[in-house]
Amino acid sequence: MSFLHPEFLYYMLPLIVILFGLLLTQKESHATFFSSEVMQRLRVSSNTLTLKARNALFFLIAVLMTIALAGPVIKDGKIEVTAKSADIMIALDISDSMLAEDVYPNRLKLAKQKALELLRLAPNERIGVIAFAKNSYLVSPLSFDHEAVAFLLKKLNTNSITEQGTDFMSMLQVVDKSIKQDAKKYLLILSDGGDKKDFSQEIAFAKKHDIAVFVLGVGTPQGAPIKLGNGEFIKQNGKIIVSKLNDKIADLATKTGGVYIESVNSDADVKAMLQEIERHSKKKELKSEQIEKYIPLVYYPLGLALLLLLIATSSMSKRVKVEVPGLFILAIFLGSSAPSYAGLLDFMHLDEAKNAYKHKEYEKSAKIYDSYAKKSNRSESYYNAANALYKAKKYKEAVQNYEKATFDDKVSRAKNFSNMGNAYAKMGDEASLKKAIESYEKSLKLHEDKDTRENLEAVKKALKKKEQKKQQQKKQQQKNKDQKKQQQKNQKNQQNQQNQKSQDNKKNEKKQDNKEQKNKQHQDNKKDQKSEQRKSQKPSEDEKKQQKKNAEKEKNVKQKEKKEKERKQKSQQKSAEKKQKKDKKKSASVSAAQAEKMKNRMSDAEEAKWLKSLNSEQSTYLYRLNQSNKKKENSNEKPW
Template identity: 30%
Template sequence: MLRFAHMEYLWGLLIVPAFLLLFIVVTEWKKRAIASLGDKKVVNQMMPEVSLSRPLLKFILFTIAFAFLIIAAADPQIGSKMEEEKRKGADLMILLDVSNSMLAQDLPPSRLENAKQAIAQLIDNLHSDRIGIIVFAGEAYVQLPMTTDYSAAKLFLNTINTNMVPTQGTAIGAAIDMGMRSFDFKDGTGKSMIIITDAENHEDDAVAAAKNATEKDVMVNVIGIGSAEGAPIPVYQNGKQIGFHTDSTGKTVVSKLDENMGKEIAAAGNGTYVRATNANSGLNIVMDQINKVQRKTIDSKSFKDYEDRFQFFLAIAFVLLIIEFFISNRKSLRLSGLKLFEVKKS
């Protein structure tokens, strides 16, 4: 199994085509400059030491050496040992509301940031469960497919914002349906969803979607985020708040947590409803319920003990650069004067 410890360094290989283009331009310029001096045969006789092939050879050696240096910097590693391990876990899909109302600050710094912090803490406490993330507003999108790579999950989590779904709204039902399509029901593991939302659902029948999920033994839990009193929705421009959302009459829109909707969805999904607060996100209560979900032992194989292999690429690059250094751009008159295969006339 091959991997690179610093994959980002491989972008340096894009410089190779630039080298090639520059070499072609310079070579053509030299040819035109020499041609402008006069007849080609006469000019060649006047410059017997000029070589056309050696600069090409030096360029090839240098370019290959450069490419190998870039690969060495990326630190290629080979998995030298395959280990088989067993894990006992379930599948957990997070459905995160990213509608504009999640910018309300009744749970500082905002509903969305509060939710992301809670999810990050949840990921830190996972051990063998697979996790996925779906974001939704007026539409739903898979942000992270099911994975046990918790580092990747936190990386994807950090990129979530309210601008990633172009259609505004709160389509909880669509998010539940997409979550169902994202599950692999063939492995027999327990499945559950955690919906984190202010529950202002205006787009579809989320209760019916949750009820359909239970038909495949998927538990649907809801964490209500926000307050009953509500809060205005900030409007940002270039990272700065410039005001609040208003309706068609110019009145400031106040977004309120709809606990009744959240409770209905959770009840239909045989799950738990919890209201998040600044002191408690509610995820621990929901996870207690999820821990009761059937867990199945799963066999998986992975490479361990990765060994660095950058030394080989570095050594080859070093040798090529030495060879390139000792190749002259000019012909060797002494060597060119040798005619090893010339038959002497007696």
């Protein structure tokens, strides 16, 4: 066994021995005034630990804690660790042209996001950062501390360098100075290419100083105007300048042994660029070291010290019946629970959950956080589990975890309500949007936040649109119902009118039949009378003339009756047609148009047949066509 930090033993143990030696040898204050016999008679026996016994226990506790601080371990062999890196230098263009918004949100912000993504994807590489415009500056030397590099990278903007422009030569010179001369240099440029058309000088310099240039083009060939912070656009000679992606910079990459890639919205371009850099680069060994492996023993002295502390601070009796079983039960309880070991495992699990969240393994992170939250019932764990579930697009489960997270701090509670509102908003239905608004309002009551306020307004607009759409759908449904009812009503009215018309026609026909029957009877009676007169007596000449006149009169009466009958039929047809036109103006107009159209296409025979059908009992020929014809006169007729 050995100690990782033996200095604690050297410096702390002597002081502890001296301090407790004085405490143990010191007499009690009342012992200076009374003898031991008197004190024995005055003291009430309580069968508890004496002051010296307690001090002795405290002395042992201090010694055991000092041993734990010294780090007792058992050696478990050696392992060799080798550090290798390709040493990538990132050059970020921060000229004003990078403010163009032809990519989202603009070229500079997109380039910074790409650089940060590269830091995340290459954790084992040394990475440095250079900012350049007209002049170039070293922002961060090559370093494994990616968090520090990312912090410096995020602070860069177009105001970091006062003189604007894009000078690639000055940037290459800074790269050459910042990396050792004998090493192969790998440079990743994030730029829109500036305005230069010929990069021959830069290519020659890069080849001479052994610099492999990789270029990630940020921007589009169509370009965009450059918008400054005050809202104005950069102008030249009174005209707004449109900055475009300069694809000529590809020569600088391809002719120096590197690769040129145009940026995209996803991280596919960064992954492809990192693969190309690793394929072209030769990783050099930076450091090789052998380290010892140890088995830690710190838990044993620390656990024993805690056990003695419980005994020293209790009022346990010295009687054997109480003391021995109590100590054994306490030792068994502490040994079975192993609080120190469990706490360490929890820490390791939480660290694993955090790393899983960083690497976008959200479901795994949520599972670990949720498991720990159920055991510990801690609000932070429920909150972290909810965030991971939100990222995994499990919004309903995320809301349940947000509801379980309760914080005493107002800001934390406000943030929890805000995130809960985001989860409700992602669900998208009307009820969820209303709950999202409630969560945002609760958050803003606790703490005012710009993003939460914007989210609240956006969700209110979305809810309003949904309600308007719902109302429009209800109105459309009601309108369709009303139209359907109106159609049914019109059809019913048409049917009633047709039935009424058919009944009227039948009545008229019946009346005419009755009238004809009466006339026939009257004529028959007259004929009978005449025949009887002829039989009874022979008619004279005057009678013959009179009979002839009567016959002519009867003939004229019949003709008049016939004409009157035809006239009444025609008037009835005309009145029926007028009534039909008045009740069914729209259908009649359509019928007339169709009739005219058919007339232009009909033969004389077809026209005569159509007119005959039109003068029948039916109100329109369209209605007649829906009935089955009993007899077909010609199979070649058109289906009008």
